[in-house]
Each structure stands twice: as C-alpha cells, then as structure tokens.
Amino acid sequence: MDYGKYKYELAQKAKESRKNQVKISVKEIQLKPKIDTNDFKIKLNKSRKFLSDGDKVKFTMRFRGREAEHPEFGQRVLDNYKDELSDISEVESTSKPDGRSLTMVLAPMGGKK
DSSP: OOHHHHHHHHHHHHHHHHHTOOOOOEEEEEEOSSOOHHHHHHHHHHHHHHHHTTOEEEEEEEOOGGGGGOHHHHHHHHHHHHHHTTTTEEEEEEOOOBTTEEEEEEEETTSOO
C-alpha cells in the first residue's frame, strides 16, 4: 500500500470528523445578591437568549463585604433564575459557597441546535 495515499485518507477522515463537530461556548452572567427586579428581568432575558442559541450560561454570584456572611440570599437569587429558566434549560452544575463567589451552570435542553 502506498504510504502517501494512506496519509491522505487519514487526513480526509480527520477533516470529515471536524466538519460534524459542534462547538459549545459558555456565556457568563455576573450577579450580586441585592439585584433589583428590572435588572433581574434584563439578565433573565439575556440568559434566555443565550440558552435558545444553544450556549451554556454560567451564573456567577459575587459577594462584597458583609454580603459574604449570608450566602443564602445569593442562593435564593440563583434558585429564582433556575426556576424561571427550567422550561428551556437544565442545571449542569452548582457550587457551594466558597468565600466571595457562588456559581451555577445551566445547559440548554437537548444540547446545541
């Protein structure tokens, strides 16, 4: 068998497999525990758009000063986002409060479109 032909066929198979790949990106939305209702709705609509485009959304709750002493307020806000987006997304991962931040990753249902 010709080695050049063999290398060519391997390159063609690799090219074909790359053509069918789907690249998923992660969009991040940063929050604070004292978020107002209008800001909540704006970030909710933005995250809904990201999820409908097939991207994952990472919510990062940042605590400043004494806010870090009560992470349950931040967890409540993240739970509200999770409930509002439950029709088009599923929770991929959550984290425990670790100092000054708290994260949650939502993935679109059914993968990338």
